[in-house]
Structure formats: C-alpha cells, structure tokens
Amino acid sequence: MTARRVVITGVEVLAPGGVGARKFWELLTEGRTATRGITFFDPSPFRSRVAAEVDFDPYAHGLTRQEVRRMDRAAQFAVVAARGAVTDSGLALDALDPYRIGVTVGTAVGSTMSLDEDYRMVSDDGRLDLVDHTYADPYFYNYFVPSSFAAEVARAVGAQGPSSVVSAGCTSGLDSVGYAAELIREGTADVVVTGATDAPISPITLACFDAIKATTPRNDEPEQASRPFDGTRNGFVLGEGAAAFVLEELESARRRGARIYAEIAGYATRSNAYHMTGLRADGAEMAEAITVALDEARMNPTDIDYINAHGSGTKQNDRHETAAFKRSLGDHAYRTPVSSIKSMVGHSLGAIGSIEIAASILAIQHNVVPPTANLHTPDPECDLDYVPLTSRDQLVDAVLTVGSGFGGFQSAMVLAQPERSAA
Template sequence: MSGRRVVITGIEVLAPGGVGKDHFWDLLSEGRTATRGITFFDPSPFRSQVAAEMDFDPEQHGLAPQEIRRMDRAAQFAVVAARGAVADSGIDLAAHDPHRVGVTIGSAVGATMGLDEEYRVVSDGGRLHLVDHEYAVPHLYNYFVPSSFSAEVAWTVGAEGPNTVVSTGCTSGIDSVGYAVELIREGSADVMIAGSSDAPISPITMACFDAIKATTPRREDPEQASRPFDGTRNGFVLGEGCAVFVLEELESARRRGAHVYAEIAGYATRSNAYHMTGLRPDGAEMAEAITVALDEARMNADRIDYINAHGSGTKQNDRHETAAFKKSLGEHAYRTPVSSIKSMVGHSLGAIGSIEIAASALAMEHHVVPPTANLHTPDPECDLDYVPVTAREQLTDAVLTVGSGFGGFQSAMVLARPERSMA
C-alpha cells in the first residue's frame, strides 16, 4: 500500500425529509423524523405500511426529459447527488486526466422501482402471463444491469477511470466508498466519485420484507415507527435515498485549497458465513471489522468520539452490534455516544451506508452527535449511550460508522480529522 491518504472534499445527500446535505443535516440535528404512511402505491395489502419516502422532482433538480425517461429513480438520485458533490468540492475535473478519475456506486436492489413499474405495464397490471415487451420503455435493459448507475455518473462527470458498482446488500454504501479509497491509495486513481443509491419502496420489496417480518407492522403514528434500540421496536422502516462523495488524495486537496470534511482513515469488511438473514449474538464478525479498521487507521479504541450505528430497529441487529461495540472497544464502548439515524430517515438498504458516512462527516463538521429518535423505552440488553431523542453538542474528531447486511456482511469505517489521524 502507498502512503496516500484519502479525504472527503465534496458531499451531497438526497434523503427523506429534504434534498441536499444542508436539509439532511437540519433534519438530523433537530431530531425530526421523515417516516410516513406509504404514498407511492396502495399499501393496504401489506403487513408493513410505512416508509421514509423522499419528495423528489427530477426536473426541479436539473434532469432533462430524456434523462428522466432513460434512468430509474435510483439512477436519477445518483446523478443528481454526483453533480452536487462535485459542485460542493469545488474541484475542476476538466483539469484532471479523465483516466485518473473513477466512479464507484453501491446499490443493494438496483432499479427496483423501474422494473416493478415496467412489469405492471408489459403484463397489463399482472393480467397477462405472457407479457408484451412492445409496451416496455425503450431503455428497459438499463434497469436490468445495476452497472448503468455508475455509467450514468461517469458520463455526468466525465470520468474515464475505474468504474464499478458494488452490491453487498445493506453494506453496499460503506463498501463502495471503501473500495474507492483503496483505488486512490494504490495509485489506480487520483479522484473518485463514490457513494450509493437505492429506491426500493415498491410492492415487491414490501412483500419480500413482509414475508420474513423484518419491517415494522406499526401503522399508527408513522413518525414514531422506527425505534432502534428501544424495547418496543418491532422491525425497521424501509427508506430510499442517496449520498455521493468526492474523494481525493490529501496533499492534492490541500494544494488546491479544498475544504476537507474528513479523512477516511480505516475500513474493513467481514462475513459471518453463517446465515442469510441471521446474526450470531456475540457480534464477533462486526467486532473483527471494527478492530481491523481501527488498526488500519492506527488508532486505539479510546480515540473514537462517536459511533454511527447500523441501528436498524430489529432486536437481533441492535443486540448484535451492541455486543460488537463492547467486544471491539472494551470499556470505552460505555463512554462513547452511539446513535442510529435510521430512526429519522429509515433504512434505504444499499444507500444507507453512504448516507451514514455523510452523517458522520457532518457530525465532525458541526461537533454535534445526531440523536436516536423515538428512543423512550431502552432495551435493557442494549445498555450503551444511544443519545435518545435530542442531538448532543460534543467535540468530535474521530467517528466509527458500521453496517450489517443480509448474507452476513459486516463493514466498518473510521473517519477522522486529518490533523488528528495517523498520530
């Protein structure tokens, strides 16, 4: 590995409650929730009927009619967020060798909404067993291949370097950024546009999670439905969204006078090789990922000021990662504030890992730890400091953010101020 250090110089977030990183941060810091009854389709046949939907008008955000027709909703998110991240960074990509600029985009479920809608069209609302392809949108192939997401972003920013889609379930958003960091460190790219996007709020997705009872059946008061670490929780709230970053080598960013949000000081991913949806209660695999990420960052556990938890709001996950924090951080886990932003913006599957990286970087930027909304009745088996209900002002120089995904994926990333990391 080279000695290149990688930093975030541009951030854009599209999330429930407001499009743009400033709206996103306002929602988190104020402890507001963006969960509501589903409006995208009739949810009455489903056990779970709430979601964290985003009010997103692609035309309002600069997409041309042909782009809107060509791209699934999640791809639209990625393109709009990529443009915003590049603008936020102030980087002049035209001044860079395009072969040294790359793209990595994460997604768990790809073009779910587009495929769902097109099936309804070609099957005449499910009436036809033998579908009529002539009714399909001309760009239907793009919906079948998630690589179209990263291709669209590359075309948008003029990137001709490494171009990849990372799909590792609910850790896709961390893993896509982690992979981009490694490409810069090894010298394969100088700048990476990296992040993740998912728009899964569709009947097929709701049916899948209903079948395994992973999503909450709580219908009354939808804003209170997502309750990570609370003793009354009964499943997660599905969401949608996107976050994209500009990543570049630290010295290059300093030379051009860029604003640096954070250094990505450490990253690791592991698998439990155990069960498609189950988790061992001891949290060993997540703990291993955290330990390796800290080692890569050359940090002791007591340097972590805040943990951005996966915090999905399922009992097995909340207890699993609580055990992982104790196993990896030791006694320091009891002194470290932990929170789950899924309590406010829901669980957007592959996108959430990048959205949580953005929340972690902004927590460092503002020295504020976002809260775990709706946490009123703590689960006695989750006995750490989960920052209930209200945000907390706190000096924050190093943040641990983690993800856990179906298939056994466990990922961890350490963000730090460049002047404080590698010390």
Template sequence: MTRRVVITGMGVRAPGGSSTKEFWDLLASGRTATRPISLFDASAFRSRVAGEVDFDAQKEGFSPREIRRMDRATQFAVACTRDALADSGLETADLDPCRVSVVLGTAVASATSLENEYLVMSDSGREWLVDPAHLSPYMFDYLSPGVMVAEVAWTVGAEGPVTMVSDGCTSGLDSVGYAVQLIREGTADVVVAGATDTPISPIVVACFDAIKATTPRNDDPAHASRPFDRSRNGFVLAEGAAMFVLEDLHAARRRGAHVYAEVGGYATRCNAYHMTGLKRDGREMAEAIRAALDEARLDRTAVDYVNAHGSGTKQNDRHETAAFKRSLGDHAYRVPVSSIKSMVGHSLGAIGSVEIAASLLAMEHGVVPPTANLHDPDPECDLDYVPLSAREQRIDTVLTVGSGFGGFQSAMVLHRPEVVR
C-alpha cells in the same frame, strides 16, 4: 509512501430534505421523516410506512428524456454527484479523465422501473404472456445495474475504473471503502463514490413483509422506527442516496479544498452463518471494527462517536451492542452511539453512504445526532445511545458501521487529518 485519502465533497438526497443542509437540519433537530407510503397504494401490505424522499426530477434539472431513461435511483445518484462535485470545487475539465474513477453501491438497483415496466407489459399482471409491443426501449438500462454507475461516470467524465458494488445493506460503506483503495494504490487520483437505492415499490415491500423484517406500526409512522427501544418491532424501509468526492490529502491541500475528514480505516467481514440471522456475540462486526481502527493507526479510545447500524430489529441491536463491547472494551460505555435510521429509515444499500454523510456533518458541526423514539431502552442495549435529543460535542473521530443480509459486516473510521500524522 501510502497516500492518505480525504473526502472533499458530498451530496445527499434523504427523507425529510432535498439537500445536504436539509438532511442535517432534520438530524440535528431530532425530527423524523418516516410517514405512510405514498409512492403506491400500500393498503394491502403488512408494513405501510417508509422514509420517502421529496424528489422532483424536473426541478433537479433532469430533462424529460433523462427522466424517461433513468430509474429513480439513478436520478438520485446523478443529482448527488452534481452536488458533490460542486461542493468539492473540482473542475472535471482540468482532470485527466483516465485518473478519475466512480464506485457506486446499491442493493436493489432499478427494481422500481423493472416492476413498473412489467406491470405495463402484463397489463398489471393480468396477462401471463407479456406483450412486447409495450416494451420500453430502456428495459436493458433497468435490468443491468452497471448502467447506473455508467450514468454517474458520464456525469463526471470518468474514464478510469468504474465499478458497481452490490452486497446488500453494506454496499454504501463498501463502495467508499473500495474507492479509498483505488486512490491508495495509485490507480486513481479522484474517485466519486457513494450509493443509491429507491426500494419503495410493491415487490420490495412484499419481500420484507414475507420475512416480517419491517415494522407493522402503521398507526404511528413518525415514531415507527425505534432502534434500541424495548418496543421496537422491525425497521422502516426508506430510499435515499449520498455521493462523495475522494482525493489524496496532499492534492486537496494544494488546491485549498475544504476537507471534511480523512478515511483512516475500513474493513469488512462476513459471518458465513445465515442469510438473515446474526450471532449474538457480534464477533464478525467486532473484527471489522478492530481491523478498521488498526488500519487508521488509532486506539479504540480515540473514537468520539459511533454511528450505529441501528436498524430497529431486536437481533441487530443486540448483535451490534455486543460488537461494540467486544471491540471497544470499556470505552464502549463512554462513547456516544446513535442511529439515524430512527429519523430517516433504512435505505438498504444506500444507507451506509447516507450514514457516512451524517458522520461527516456531525464532525463538521460538533453535534452527535440523536436516536429518535428511544423512550424505553432494551436492557440488553445498555450503552449511551443518545436518546431523543442531539448532543453538542467536539468530534475528531467517528466509527460508522453497517450490517447486511448475507452476513456482511463493515466498519469505517473517519477522522480529522490532524488526528494521525
């Protein structure tokens, strides 16, 4: 019998809040957390707005040595992991460590620390030959993404499979999807999974400036992220993280755990077409959606809410709209769809997990988060994108999707365990 996998704990660090509760309060109110970049001097850049997390590592309980050793993204992941474990009620000391696994997603890993250390060694780029006398003893930690997931594994005490997933902006969905597979196949009983990214650094901002993917709307940062709006002109870069505790449904029920949702289905596809371009018909995303619904054994009409990728670029919004119509048929016009990137920006590899958290909380509270800043919808995006204000509604099943450079398209179906027996 196939094991049914549920989420019993979560932790979030996102723009506009330093906890899961503050994250949800922001989304439910329709407020935005995008603002001028403050983490470095961005005056020379085309896009100077971002979704920053107000994160104090000392207040989060990190020691000075841990702060020196861990990249900011790693700190986010560890902090969220601690919250997720506490939320789940699991005592790791009571678990067989060989049956506990970790899967972590990221897009740019420790890019922030790598850049900072290069600037120190090169005297802010003035020296072509860097001085190794100024080399940090933790440079390897910053170079190897595997160190990030190892830190989470040490936090959990996990001795089962520990895996890093890095396939761009779908990493946060794909890490959780892989975690589900580990439990279903019997390799692990508990998996801590999610994603983290802290890309607000000069090198990453410059990369997106070069391809003009981010918005230049610097004079109005609070309203710069405008998914599905006629006036959108690029996404807002952000940082963030979300981690989850996943376990077998029957085990969770035996110990009386609170179940946020069952992960009913997951699928991912690639368009094998272009590094940054998307086909307008949305075929690959539509195929991932259909496969995820089939795995969940649900008809498309069972979807109560779609958490869109909704990055705020014209080609993504139109591609995604086409994918929803192609996969959901007429139901696409009846189901509410929204993008939380309008409020918290796009945290690259982390956003898929942050959006899973938003989906779980939407189910928990019976509220569809809005698409903020949507005043003038693109005529080609003619679905119900829940503009400006949240909407109260019972939600039993959520479809959450992601789209990433490289042509990656992923979809996940989350539902109450009672929906499928």
C-alpha cells in the same frame, strides 16, 4: 512506499425530509423524523405501510426530460447527488485527466421501481402468465443491469477512469466508498466520485420484507415507527435516497486549499458465513471488521468519539451490534455515544451506508452527535449510550460508522480529522 491518504472534499445528500446536505443535517440535529405513510402507491394490501420517502423533483434538480425518461429513480438520485458533490468540492473535473477520475456507486436493489412497474406493464398487472414483451420500456435493459448507475454518473461528471457498481446488500454504501478509497491509495485514480443510491419503495420490496416480518407494522403512527434500540421496536422502516462524495489524495487537496470534511482513515468488511438473514448474537464478525478498520487507521478504541450505528430497529440487529461494540472497543464502548439516524430517515438499504457516512463527517465538521429519535423505552439488552431524542454538542474528531447486511456482510469505517488520524 507510503500509502496515499484519502480525504472527502465534497458531499451531497438526497434524503427523506430534505434534499441537500444542509437540510439533511438540520433534520438530524433537530431530531425530526421523515417517516410517513406510503404515498407512491396504494399500500393497503401490505403488512407494513410506512416508509421514508424523498420529496424529489428531478427537473428542479437539473435533469433533462431525456435523462428522466431513461433513468430509474435511483439512477436519478445518483446523478443529482454526484453533480452536487462535485460542485461542493470545488474541483474543476474538466481540467483534470479524465482517465484518472473514477466512479464507484453502491446499490442493493438496483432499478427496483422501474423493474416493478415494467413487470406490471408486460404482465397486464399480473394477469398474463406469458408476458407481452412489446409493452416493455425501451430502457428495460438498463434497469436490469445495475452497472448502468455507474455509467450514468461517469457520464455526468466526465470520468473515464475505473467505474464500477458495488452491490453487497445493506453494506453497499460503505463498501463502495471503501473501495473508492483503495483506488486512490493504490494510485489507480487521483479523484473518485463515489457513494450509493437506492429507491426501493415499491410493491415487490414491501412484499419481500412483509414475508419475513422484517419491517414494522406500526402503521398508525408512522413518525414513531422507527425505534432503534427501543424495547418496543418491531421492525425497520423502509427508506430511499442517495449520498455522494468526492474523494482525493490528502496532499493534493491541501495544495488546492480544499475544504476537507474528513479522512477515510480505516475500512474493513467481513462476512459471517452463517445465515442469509440471521446474525450471531456475539457480533464477532462486525467486531473483527471494526478492529481491522481501527488497525488500518492506527487508532486505539479510545480514539473513537462517536459511533454511527447501523441501528436498523430489529431486535436481532440492535443486540448484535451492541455486542460487537463491546467486543471490539471494550470498556470504551460504555463511554462512547452511539446513535442511529435510521430513526429519522429510515433504512434505504444499499444507500444508507453512504448517507450514514455523510452524517458522520457532518458530525465531525460541527462537533455535534445526532440523536436516536423515538428512543423512550431502552431495551435492557442494549445498555450503551444511544443519545436518545436530543442531539449532543461534543468534540468529534473520529467516528466509527458500521453496516450490517443480509448475507452476513459486516463493514466498518473510521472517519477522522486528518490531524487526529496522523497521531
């Protein structure tokens, strides 16, 4: 039996610098950065005090007082993004069989902001060794269980099919969409609302990344702090946000005259089984994921027009994935533009993979490669074309987007014009 082909017909993005896919794309193509000093709380005790925050008013985006009361900020992001993606798709979900509509949501750290705040409350700002549970939020259980994100999205869109949360560190946003595509390919669902969300900008998250010196201490120039592939980089900038998509089968989308952003032509994930935070210098596991994704897409390395890199802005990661691109694409790696949007919107952990999928499909739609901001002094060990500072007009029919996460997770996805991937 021929596998069903899966396409993206709806998208919405909540990102630093602008809510909505249009504002997000404008930010990227203009090469503007949305990183700034942290405003959510007093960051002065911490080593890294910069982040990429989303200017988000839940009420302005249609959430009710009750929804805001019960949902963590990350869940609010997910619901608003999901509703926006459904609207963008033009699908009338209430006219479909609800048991054939699925939901998959990616997240790395779940309801971190609410959990952090609740712990401060029950412990009297850390002064109590024996916490007082009577001060806990009545929705504390929901914060503890990330599956509540999928439940909230399913309720918001009326989905009664398969519903799940994918949590695989910083590849969660890729893996959730990859899993959603498989649900359609295998015939378990006809439509899946998918994507990822994270709102990790909290004291506990800053403390964790401070401890391993993964985030940048470049606090005096926050707009210049995220510097993927630059020789002066010294860590990533924490971010937040969400992106959501509507996935459906290609022929069904064509029959209803849907706008098709791109086909999910190939996807694969691998693990290095090596170190919780370390990466092998040769990039072998990421290269393997790329090769398998290309094989699934029935594409050659030379078919890739643009690589949306993980590009976190740590020396270890940037050199690791540069090696992976060379290993998997061969000489074509030197001829392919590569860029990291984390230079502009920061690293939103589990959400970033989906936000980068959004950037990739918009690159296909507009035939524009977004730049790597703040890339002034190239690292000589990163010697590919990283599209410094300014976006580039060029034909983009097929994009490789990759992710790398703590725990050794390496994921790759090929997105393409349906006509290109059918070749």
